[in-house]
Amino acid sequence: MDDWKSNRSVFWTLATPGTFWLLVFFVIPLGFLLILSFSDKAVIDGQVSINEYSYFTGISNYLRAFNADIISIFLRTLWWSGLATLACLVIGYPIAFGICFAPEKWRPLLLLAIILPFWINLLIRTYALKTTLGAKGVINSALGLVGLGPFELLSNTPAVIFGLFYVFLPFMVLPLYSTIERLDRSFLEASLDLGATQAQTFWKITFPLTMPGVVTGIILVFIPCLGMFLISDELGGARSWMIGNVIQTQFGSSNDWPFGAALSFILMFLTFVVLFAQWGYQRRGKAGET
Amino acid sequence: MAALLKPGQGPLEFSRRIWLRTLFVITLLVLYLPIFVLIAFSFNKQNRSGVWKEFTFENYPKAWNNDAIFDAMMNSLTIAFITTIIATIIGTMVAVMLWRFKFPFKPGYEAVMGLPIVIPEICMGVALLMFFNYTGMTEALANAIWPFNLTTIIIAHIAFCFPFVAVVVRSRLVGFNRQLEEASKDLGASEMQTFWKILVPFMKPGLISGALLAFTLSLDDFVITFFTAGPETVTFPVKIYSMVKTGVKYEVNAASTLLIIITIAATVLAMKLQSTDKAGH
């Protein structure tokens, strides 16, 4: 690798556009948001202003987040995201595993079949899910033919978790596939040969050795779940709010931007906790190797 | 006594396990059933009940002639197209820079570059919403002529797409043998010539997948667009969002079907490009 001083003109040519864009359209806006989270709406002539703020008024917005309703929504968001991630792992692992052990010429096609929905617009998929699960949707119509239902398949917690699972499953399968594919088959063969059952082989060899893929998959599913508001909005309903819905409302109908900004930073903080945990796991893995 | 193996079938032939096959088929069914239902209903005659009535093509011309849907679609494609070009260029430059140079605070720089990928979209969306409001960009551009009224959305899309491109291109660059670059310069090529004739052809598969990723991310994005779009500019996902709220129209299904076809075609095309590229190597 060259030192940047060895060829300054090339370095600056390459570095400037990206750095500029990142700084102006990402770092500075986040800075704005951070400042706003420590501000309050200005009170002008005894009236709370709609769009004027007095800045650096303190941490009141953060303190407001520690109310029972908001905390319960945060906990619910974590819990649902966790369940959806678990569902993705429990279904995605055997799927990825099965694809890896399929005949070689079939593998890309099978993988594509699982991944293809990921390329289809999230809104379209959510919309499709909503119409399929609705009271007059295909599922209830089919059940109706055999004299069952109609069932309430939308506007409830399972619908939201299922929606998250539906949308993020490919994110789990991809990293798992690439890890399991690289796993040397002879480890599994050696385990069986040494007398372990298939189940022992899975839990003592396969799963521990594919742990990096599992962790990546969990991160790729869990983090986007945390910030999701579309699924809970469309498939859940008013009683199924996740933290994303609360934030969205602050910037919409509630028009309480400082509070929304504070909630955004708490959400980002949660994200960083998750990433930090992953980083710690990786470091421990590396430390164990050397 | 454990179950016996079958003739010509070793203990690791999991793909022949019935339960795995069943799980795979069920998962595919779950993944695709809603999409097929959506496509099927794009051929359903509009009615209030929401059940199947009769087969018709009329939703397609209706969607085409529905100005709101048409405009939203055009906006989405325009945004995705411009975003792809700029994000690919910027992302590639960043990738080459990070791959080639070491400089002070590089780990910190890389961490910040990775932030748009990892932080929840909604956080980035509201931050940009504020930024565009405060700087007056939203107001200034709201009534600009097309496509300049899309500027804020495009800026936002580029901001979250180019780090993805950078990651993809950089992972491709890891496999590059730097002696090729040295050889090129040794044979008298300039920095620019070396870049275009040696590095760019090598990066091509990475460029294609990076560009495809940027295109899909942009076309797919709802959250950031939702926050950064002015009141008058609507993209296709935002349009669906508002239409679904007001009741189902099969024109939406028709337009969605078209978009699905466009994305799948783009994916397949990119994969073809990549596989011919691989065959060439």
Added chain:
Amino acid sequence: MTETIVSVRNVSRRYAGGVTAVDDVSVDILQNEFFALLGPSGCGKTTLLRMISGLDTPSEGAILIGGEDMAYTPPNKRPTNMVFQSYAVFPHMTVADNVAYGLRVTGVPESEVKTRVSEGLEMVKLGHLADRKPDQMSGGQRQRVALARALVKRPKVLLLDEPLSALDAKLRDDMRLELTRLQKTVGITFIIVTHDQDEALSMASRIAVMNKGAIQQIATPAELYEQPSNRFVADFIGKVNMFDAKLIAQKGKTVLCDAKGIGKMEVETSKACPQNLTIAVRPEKLKLAKTEPKGAGLIKASAKVRDVAYYGDWSEVVAELANGDHVSVNVQNDSREGGAGVTHGEKIWVSWQPADSLLLTE
């Protein structure tokens, strides 16, 4: 009479798409022998080994281990253990845990696991590295772990898949001796798969040579070398000069034939011969002379030196016969005069004793 431990009976392995990896193979492997499956890559030897271990199953046929048909028994229920070509030492476990793995998963009490693991590690001289992780070890050490891991299971048969192929040359020689030593100490049957004839010849008590999914010959190393049963075996094991020959007459065990480039000669055989034969003779059995050699019944031909390759203790001389065919002659460099003492283009004679001719019919 030694007992048969593994009996492979009419085993075939066909893959989807019509490829036949192993084609109707039968072989009996005896108690306590060091048995080698030798052949070029793709000959089916590894597939056969994997079918004995249970990691693959025959399309048809029977595999008896200790008298019981285990062709379709899963690998974890078989009294065989394998040393893999890639060693397959579990990277997330220490050496001791690796060796203990096969005992723990089958419920051996922990106190016994401890003693057996330390015995196993002593056996391969790795006692001092018990707490290491595999990625801190050399290839040779990892292989010892794989060996210990398999041996502590006290299998009836130890299977070794190309155990030396990933080691460098010096280590390979050491390991070869070590493996023969181990086999004698533990007293169990070793079946080794290799493509390297030197490995098979130096270690094994018996060798099965395989080609294209079928066994060509099963014999001791010396028999294989001196009495190959067909052209493939003669050519695969060591170097050989082969001459096409036409049958002139067969009287009982004596065959009179005309070898191309050499002339008429008599060879002993016990079989009835077809019209087209091959006469083979090993390069070290050939003698080289500057003048026509004398001797009763000696087979000889004049030739011209084409190439001389010097290998220190011996040289290989390639000579061209009158009809243009080439023969290789190995010459011991037993004086310090330097090499074979012939130069390029020199006219010479090659000759050999009739008893050194091999008659090949297949």
